[in-house]
Amino acid sequence: MNVSSTPSGGKRSAGSIAADVNLLEAHALTKEFRGFIAVSGIDLTIKAGTIHALIGPNGAGKTTVFNLLTKFIEPSGGTILFKGEDVTRQKPYAIARKGIARSFQISAIFPHLSVRENVRIALQRPLGTHFQFWRPKTSLARLDERADELLERVNLTGMADRLAGELSYGRKRILELATTLALDPALLLLDEPMAGLGREDVDRISALVKQVSHGRTTLLVEHNLSVVEKLSDTITVLARGKVIAEGTYRHVATQPAVIEAYLGGDDD
Ligand SMILES: Nc1ncnc2c1ncn2[C@@H]1O[C@H](COP(=O)(O)OP(=O)(O)OP(=O)(O)O)[C@@H](O)[C@H]1O
Numbered sequence: 433m434n435v436s437s438t439p440s441g442g443k444r445s446a447g448s449i450a451a452d453v454n455l456l457e458a459h460a461l462t463k464e465f466r467g468f469i470a471v472s473g474i475d476l477t478i479k480a481g482t483i484h485a486l487i488g489p490n491g492a493g494k495t496t497v498f499n500l501l502t503k504f505i506e507p508s509g510g511t512i513l514f515k516g517e518d519v520t521r522q523k524p525y526a527i528a529r530k531g532i533a534r535s536f537q538i539s540a541i542f543p544h545l546s547v548r549e550n551v552r553i554a555l556q557r558p559l560g561t562h563f564q565f566w567r568p569k570t571s572l573a574r575l576d577e578r579a580d581e582l583l584e585r586v587n588l589t590g591m592a593d594r595l596a597g598e599l600s601y602g603r604k605r606i607l608e609l610a611t612t613l614a615l616d617p618a619l620l621l622l623d624e625p626m627a628g629l630g631r632e633d634v635d636r637i638s639a640l641v642k643q644v645s646h647g648r649t650t651l652l653v654e655h656n657l658s659v660v661e662k663l664s665d666t667i668t669v670l671a672r673g674k675v676i677a678e679g680t681y682r683h684v685a686t687q688p689a690v691i692e693a694y695l696g697g698d699d700d
């Protein structure tokens with residue numbers, strides 16, 4: 433993959449959110465799988481209101497970091513602070529409830545339900561509050577309304593009554609994003625949102641990621657470096673479980689360690 437920098441368009445500003453606030457901090461985060469160290473003492477600081485990209489060759493540990501931040505897996509060492517609170521030992525549902533949500537690298541939607549029903553289920557997802565098996569009709573209507581609002585935000589309005597399984601691959605990814613947005617997360621984690629997409633879908637989803645990141649904080653894992661360059665305020669480069677560079681695209685793309693990691697045969 434070519435990491436040399438091309439002139440970029442205007443970067444997204446951090447908007448009205450105070451960009452100096454650390455929304456998430458990981459210190460010395462480590463994950464060992466039976467003797468294999470997949471994530472090795474990384475420090476990561478994500479500023480509120482930014483789009484922060486995590487890049488690196490295959491097997492660098494990017495998805496493992498996501499799994500650690502959402503507590504899908506337990507860290508072997510290190511700490512995770514979210515809004516200043518130590519959440520290292522908290523359960524996945526507690527993490528989700530605090531406002532960290534991810535979309536999956538592999539599509540995770542219900543193909544036999546309609547597009548609207550998929551979003552509605554996401555809106556109803558219990559987050560450790562009350563399970564509500566019975567809801568008054570008005571509340572259900574309100575859910576449909578909110579589902580339709582979300583579908584409008586991601587331009588899927590015309591597809592609301594279609595079965596999710598009938599959507600194109602690109603639109604399935606967009607629906608998946610809508611179901612993640614249903615949680616209205618403060619920190620949105622996107623693992624390779626452009627994976628497997630054609631050029632047109634990449635442009636469409638890039639614009640969408642930018643749009644839905646407005647007013648929140650996004651951590652993005654993405655192999656498409658021109659997308660990373662266009663969208664990200666800050667980039668952290670991982671290789672073999674370690675942070676090898678951090679900063680703007682222009683900065684990291686010129687670091688010898690980064691160029692070597694990408695040219696060293698680990699790349700896809
Ligand atoms: N459950 C597991 N058990 C053992 N090893 C694992 C496990 N999960 C990940 N690994 C290993 O940890 C390393 C990092 O994997 P990870 O999936 O985090 O990489 P990645 O940066 O997301 O790669 P890609 O770009 O290919 O998605 C890899 O060598 C992988 O084989």
Ligand SMILES: [Mg+2]
Pocket residue numbers: 494495496537
């Ligand atoms: Mg991965």
